[in-house]
Amino acid sequence: DAGVTQSPTHLIKTRGQQVTLRCSPISGHKSVSWYQQVLGQGPQFIFQYYEKEERGRGNFPDRFSARQFPNYSSELNVNALLLGDSALYLCASSSKNRKLAGAKDEQFFGPGTRLTVL
């Protein structure tokens, strides 16, 4: 079975531009989460979507938005790019909604999209 896939692999943008990153979860997984990893740090949570609804949001500005489609794939959009948005953007999928009490899920990560903002 295919794992989590992300596109594109690499992306170079300039300040002020907008970018869209894409993620396809593992077949059968309904939950998709997005993370930002800047160099030298651990990944930071941005969003979780489950069954096409936003179920969690991290401490990121409104320039960051996401959505999930009926086939459970997801897009992350970042507007008005800043130099500090340069990072590895990771997508993870799982079969459970983490907000449910007692939910036990395992996150599986894609290879990431490396975004460089010049």
Next chain:
Amino acid sequence: GIQVEQSPPDLILQEGANSTLRCNFSDSVNNLQWFHQNPWGQLINLFYIPSGTKQNGRLSATTVATERYSLLYISSSQTTDSGVYFCAVVRGDMRFGAGTRLTVKP
């Protein structure tokens, strides 16, 4: 929010040596995972271990949820074990530690 601390931040070993990586967290959690991040950035699942002990080959992990820590053991290390090891906990959202950078020298 919940704090996740990993130690040591850096570890250099000779091939064949054993090591223990530690993850402390500040509150009760629903889930805990250990990952290995390879040089290309891919996070590889090692263990899903909210509590108890698991083993997979040369790797094993123990989580003591009541004392809020987890340990990852690597035995007979190989150069391919090099990379960054992350602990991540879930209490609502997933929070990662800063990682332990492991270098195994031949």
